[in-house]
Amino acid sequence: MNIDPRPSVIEERLKNVKRIIAVTGWKGGIGKSVTACSLALLLAKKGFKTGLFDLDFAGASDHLILGAKGLFPKEEKGLEPPLLEGVKFMSVVFFSENKAVPLRGANVSDAIIELLAITQWGELDFLVLDMPPGINDAALDVMRFAKKAEVLAVTTPSLIARDVLERSLALYRTLKVPVLGVVENMARGTASKSAAARLRFDAGLEAALGSPSALLKTRFCRDLAAAVKTLEL
Amino acid sequence: MHEWALAESVIKSTVEYAGAEKITKLKEAGVVFGELQAIDKEIFVFALEELRRQFPAALTCKFKIIKEPAAFRCKACSHKFALKGLKKTKDEAEFIHFVPEMAHTFLKCPKCKSPDFELVAGRGVSISYIKGAK
Numbered sequence: 001m002n003i004d005p006r007p008s009v010i011e012e013r014l015k016n017v018k019r020i021i022a023v024t025g026w027k028g029g030i031g032k033s034v035t036a037c038s039l040a041l042l043l044a045k046k047g048f049k050t051g052l053f054d055l056d057f058a059g060a061s062d063h064l065i066l067g068a069k070g071l072f073p074k075e076e077k078g079l080e081p082p083l084l085e086g087v088k089f090m091s092v093v094f095f096s097e098n099k100a101v102p103l104r105g106a107n108v109s110d111a112i113i114e115l116l117a118i119t120q121w122g123e124l125d126f127l128v129l130d131m132p133p134g135i136n137d138a139a140l141d142v143m144r145f146a147k148k149a150e151v152l153a154v155t156t157p158s159l160i161a162r163d164v165l166e167r168s169l170a171l172y173r174t175l176k177v178p179v180l181g182v183v184e185n186m187a188r189g190t191a192s193k194s195a196a197a198r199l200r201f202d203a204g205l206e207a208a209l210g211s212p213s214a215l216l217k218t219r220f221c222r223d224l225a226a227a228v229k230t231l232e233l
Numbered sequence: 234m235h236e237w238a239l240a241e242s243v244i245k246s247t248v249e250y251a252g253a254e255k256i257t258k259l260k261e262a263g264v265v266f267g268e269l270q271a272i273d274k275e276i277f278v279f280a281l282e283e284l285r286r287q288f289p290a291a292l293t294c295k296f297k298i299i300k301e302p303a304a305f306r307c308k309a310c311s312h313k314f315a316l317k318g319l320k321k322t323k324d325e326a327e328f329i330h331f332v333p334e335m336a337h338t339f340l341k342c343p344k345c346k347s348p349d350f351e352l353v354a355g356r357g358v359s360i361s362y363i364k365g366a367k
Contacts, residue, residue, distance in 0.1 A: 001361060001362050002360075003246055005239070005245070006239070006242050008242050008245045008246040008249060009238065012241075012245075075234050076234060077234055077238060078234075079235055095332045095335050096328070096335060097324070097325075097338075099338050100338065100348075101334075101338050103334055104349075107337065110333070110334055111332050111334040114331075114332050114333070118238040118331070
């Protein structure tokens with residue numbers, strides 16, 4: 001016998017989380033992390049109790065987008081995520097000293113299960129998950145353990161991103177994972193038919209990274225705020 | 234007190250297993266402590282005792298702690314090695330304590346320096362046996 005006890009408490013850890021939004025997109029570099037961070041900031045600004053979990057272990061970047069420095073979870077019957085601009089924030093970077101995390105698939109799964117089992121989110125209206133690109137261990141584990149997760153898919157106007165998006169949406173339909181909507185990032189011209197919202201290309205976005213207050217003032221965030229209304233979040 | 238969360242998972246899993254296997258009286262469960270995670274036994278056992286109140290089915294269960302040495306095998310050069318002798322700072326040991334997979338960030342194969350190694354044994358907390366009366 002070899003029982004892994006950790007999965008047994010994951011449901012308990014998430015029981016007071018009303019909604020889980022998994023920000024996905026199967027291509028890299030399409031703006032998932034900026035979208036996830038901005039969404040968490042916008043929801044917190046609206047007064048919702050919000051959490052953000054960076055699940056992109058290989059390319060963790062939410063801490064850079066949010067300018068998170070000198071933070072570490074508090075040990076209290078597990079780990080309580082630190083609060084950043086009203087958002088409870090958890091990331092693997094708290095444990096990696098911002099060094100590379102070279103994990104194979106099974107190791108990624110183990111690390112995700114560990115963090116899901118020990119993180120005490122408490123009461124949340126929204127938990128935003130910043131998913132890694134692709135359909136991999138992280139994505140499959142989220143579907144396995146966070147059964148109430150709703151997908152918010154990010155894409156770009158690129159033919160490649162759109163094609164990959166269609167494949168991902170087909171899989172989510174097959175797996176009966178609810179899709180909240182599609183946001184088209186870096187949008188120019190008219191929106192694609194499948195997109196519920198457009199986030200226009202914003203040349204000023206790069207300069208706002210690292211400062212939540214500056215990020216919230218960008219055109220990108222204004223567009224995302226409109227998308228939040230459209231998606232009825 | 235990060236051990237609390239893991240102790241809760243152990244006691245909950247044990248009780249759930251007993252329910253599934255129709256065990257009416259739990260007698261003993263083997264709890265494996267992998268060397269890599271360096272769980273504090275005293276805190277863990279204290280948490281288990283406190284948690285028994287929430288899980289009455291576990292009141293009769295003795296939890297036996299079994300320590301398992303960590304064993305690694307390098308995927309790059311196939312070298313087999315142990316945890317003892319691998320260099321890590323106090324902070325790095327703490328990070329590995331929270332998330333054992335951080336070993337791949339802070340530890341290297343002593344022979345070829347690759348972080349691409351397999352943890353063959355001794356990762357973290359698991360349950361090796363559950364005994365009880367039906």
